[in-house]
Every structure is written in structure tokens, then in C-alpha cells.
Amino acid sequence: MNYDELIKKVHNATCTHLGIDPDSIYLDLHFATEKEMRELNHEYRGKDQPTDVLSFPLGEIDPATGKKHLGDIIICEAIAEKQSFEYGHSIKREIAFLYVHGMLHLLGYNHESEGDEAIMDKIQDEILNKVDVRRE
Numbered sequence: 001m002n003y004d005e006l007i008k009k010v011h012n013a014t015c016t017h018l019g020i021d022p023d024s025i026y027l028d029l030h031f032a033t034e035k036e037m038r039e040l041n042h043e044y045r046g047k048d049q050p051t052d053v054l055s056f057p058l059g060e061i062d063p064a065t066g067k068k069h070l071g072d073i074i075i076c077e078a079i080a081e082k083q084s085f086e087y088g089h090s091i092k093r094e095i096a097f098l099y100v101h102g103m104l105h106l107l108g109y110n111h112e113s114e115g116d117e118a119i120m121d122k123i124q125d126e127i128l129n130k131v132d133v134r135r136e
Helices: 004-018 034-045 077-087 091-106 114-130
Strands: 025-032 053-061 068-076
Touching: 004 091, 004 114, 025 034, 025 091, 034 053, 034 068, 034 077, 053 091, 068 077, 068 091, 077 091, 091 114
Parallel strands: 025 068
Antiparallel strands: 053 068
């Protein structure tokens, strides 16, 4: 499935919500299979299981453009599809959520504590509600 318009919409909404000029940053988005996600999750997080999204921060300025390269987000569409069914909403909503979640990680947010998780949850919900990508 093509998610280009959805990703562009949630990317811009995330930037706007956080007071970031969307033209000042960029990131790379990749889709991976469950096998690939398992391998990446094992290699980089020591967890021998697939996961829905991984973020790899970079934070370097591209000398050619002057834009900040935030890093990479990798989403497993197969897991996103399973989760969308489990949570009772569309695959597009799940992909949008995972993108925003990954982008927040690239921007330094985490959910290591209950307080941090509550902050991330609130921001994610506000952004997805702004672009009308809600749980159905």
C-alpha cells in the first residue's frame, strides 16, 4: 500500500505541533519484513523478536542542503496490520501512529518512565487528532 500522502500529512503535523519548520529537517523511512525487523531488533536492541517500529537517530546537518537529518524510521507493515486488527482501527491509522512514534524518538522523546510515556502518548494523540487519523 502507498502511504506517501499520509506520511507527508503526519510529518508536517508533527513538525507544526512541535514548532519545527518541516523544511529544516528530513528523515528516511523504510518498510521491513518481520524477519528483517527481528534481525534489526536483535542486533541493535538485543531482543530476538520482531517489533513494529525502530528509530535510529542521526541528527547531522546535511552540508549540501543545510537540513538536519534526523535519522531513520523502520516500520514493519505486517506487524502494523496485525496491530490495527487487534486495536480495531485501520492500517493507515496504525502506520501514522508508528511514524509519529518513531519521529518523536528521533527528536529525543522516549517512554522509559511512566511520565515520559504519558508525555509521548499525549503528543501522539494530539497530532493524530489534528490530522483526523483517529482510532475508529
